[in-house]
Amino acid sequence: MNLDALGACLATSACVVTQTTSGLIVGMLLFLVAAGVTLIFGVLKIVNFAHGTFYMLGGYVAYTALGATDSYTLAVLSGAFAMALFGVLFERLLISRVYGSNVLMQLLVCYAAVLIFDDVVKIVWGPEFHAMGMPPAFQVPPLFIAGGVVPPFYAVLIGIAALIAIVLGLGLSMTRLGKTVRAAAINPQMVSALGVNTTALFAIVFAIGGGLAGLAGALAAPVRSLSPGMGFSILIESFIVTVIGGMGSIAGALVAALVIGLVRGFGTIGFPQFTDGMIYIVMIVILLLRPQGLFGRRA
Template sequence: MDLDALLGCVTSSSCLVTQTTSGLIVGMLLFMVAAGLTLIFGVLKIVNFAHGTFYMLGAYIAYSAFMFTGSYVLGVLAGGLGMAIFGVIFERVLISRVYGANVLMQLLICYAVVLICDDLVKIVWGPDFYAMGMPPAFQVPPLFIAGGVVPPFYIMLIVVALAIGGALSLLLGLTRIGKIIRAAAHNPNMVSALGINTTLLYSLVFAVGGMLAGLAGGLAAPVRSLTPGMGFSILIESFIVTVIGGMGSIGGALIAAVVLGLIRSFGTIGFPLFTEGLMYIAMIIILVFKPSGLFGKEIV
């Protein structure tokens, strides 16, 4: 524990700017993955343990598209689109068969998909790790804001993640399909009784969830290593985000992800040996005082 260093950091503008942006970037990428996870749970009550695999496959597809086209934007879009399609296939072929089944059955199916996809990645891309490399447009020196170091690439990531989060909120809040999704989350039987095609709706939810994870994988690919099994560690953190934010709450996921990012960012200075532990302590505190999470609906 180094409280002096932490105090020194929060009273220094350079450290404050650097660590805050660092926390934001960690948080925003986490939010992108966790948003899909919490959306799927909110509507379908499915805990998608294969969601980290969506992130991994999105990153690999984006990598291949980038190598093929040389365009980072096309790479990210390919990652998002590819995982939207994969999400639909995953839901139609596998998950739709276990709606309402024992959670253990859902868990087993998700875990099987994780293992199968890890092996498929090894067959298609090989066991080596890959790095996409920084797109030429972002191979520039970092900006210095109030003495703090802020890379332009990370500013772009934060803006894009916020834009995607905003678009998702607008989709759910203002559009007809968004209202149907929210209604389905509240009372799926009534939605079905009103003649709405819930089969299509559920596939759409998985498509959006998969797309968000795929976009996150693609966006992060220039700075993260691509390796089979890379989805696992982000899955654990995404679960912490959804638990803290409230299972099913997109807004809660955003706030929880940013809080988690800041805990990591400042925790590594004040509690260098206990940064990971801090995240779990935050989760435990939330669970003790508000078991449904910050913005989750109380379980009756």
């Protein structure tokens, strides 16, 4: 514990700006992954244990696409679209066979997919880790805002993720598809009875979830290492976000992801040894006091 250091940090604008940026970047990328987990759970009542795999594959696809096209934008787009497509296939070929089974059967199928694709990555890209490298456009010195350090690359990533959060939020509340999705989350039988093609709806939800995770993996590829099995820690973190925010709530996922990002950003100064333990304890406390999460609807 070093609360003096935390106090000193909070008193200077430089430290606040720098640590907030670092919290935002961790939080926003986490949100992109967790949004898919929570959306899929909300609509399909499936806990997608394979979501970290989407993130991993998104990063690897972007890595290869960058090699082929030499364009970071194309690399990111191909990572996202490939995973949207992969999400649909995953839903059609595997998940659709375990609707209505108990959660263990879903876990079994998803975990099998995790095992398989970790090895597929190893076969295709090799067991060693890779790094994508920073796109030349972003190889520039960081900006200084109010004395704090803000790298342009991270500012752009935060902007993209925020844009997606807004589009997702507006899409769910304004569009017909969004309303159907929300209705399906509350009462799928009724939605189906009203003549909505739930098969297509479920595939679309998986496409969105997969695409977002792939996008996160691709966006982060220039700064994070790619290695087989890298999806696991992201998966656990996005579960924590989903549980804290409320399973099925996009707004909850956003808030929880930012909270976790900021707890990391400032926790590393105030209580570096205990940030992980803190997060698990927060998760347990929230499950006990408000099992439906901060923003969840009571079942």
